[in-house]
Amino acid sequence: MRARLRLLCLLTIVAAPALVRSRPDARSRSLGASPTGVPARSGTGTSWHVTVQARKRSIVALLLLPLLVSCSPFGATEPRFDTPYQAVHLANGQVFFGRLSNPGSDYPRLDDVFYVQTQVNPDTRQATSVLIRRGKEWHGPAYMVVNARSILIVEPVSADSKVAQLIAEALKQGG
Numbered sequence: 001m002r003a004r005l006r007l008l009c010l011l012t013i014v015a016a017p018a019l020v021r022s023r024p025d026a027r028s029r030s031l032g033a034s035p036t037g038v039p040a041r042s043g044t045g046t047s048w049h050v051t052v053q054a055r056k057r058s059i060v061a062l063l064l065l066p067l068l069v070s071c072s073p074f075g076a077t078e079p080r081f082d083t084p085y086q087a088v089h090l091a092n093g094q095v096f097f098g099r100l101s102n103p104g105s106d107y108p109r110l111d112d113v114f115y116v117q118t119q120v121n122p123d124t125r126q127a128t129s130v131l132i133r134r135g136k137e138w139h140g141p142a143y144m145v146v147n148a149r150s151i152l153i154v155e156p157v158s159a160d161s162k163v164a165q166l167i168a169e170a171l172k173q174g175g
Contacts, residue, residue, distance in 0.1 A: 079104060085099060085112070085167060087155045087156075091149075096146075097131075098134075107146065109146075110146060111143045116131055118130075
């Protein structure tokens, strides 16, 4: 996402001078203006071509101004969360709970990662959801680095929610 915005900003900065350059057209030549915008006839007044071109440049500059301001690093702010844990919803349908750092980067990091796994009792066929701490897998990951393009939504996990309570219990048990 950020790479596309940077490319758009670069194209805008490169293309903006070409958009506002004055171009002679048939109408300006018929009114006696030279291709440079200077009146061909002698006199004290300005040509119609110069006035229209100045207006066009002003309109283009005003239209490009918001885009150029949004491209500046001063206008970009990183999302902030008031809760210690966030729910990160991925494009593949998975949801991970953890401490999100660098949420505005191309590859945010998720620490203390948990996920919900549904288990079915074969006898009763009743499904139960269990919160599992990531890191118990064979490769023992301590954290996750997620491609920002695969993140759909990041939500805060409320301190009084069931997920937050289960995370607190798991941390107390050391797991």
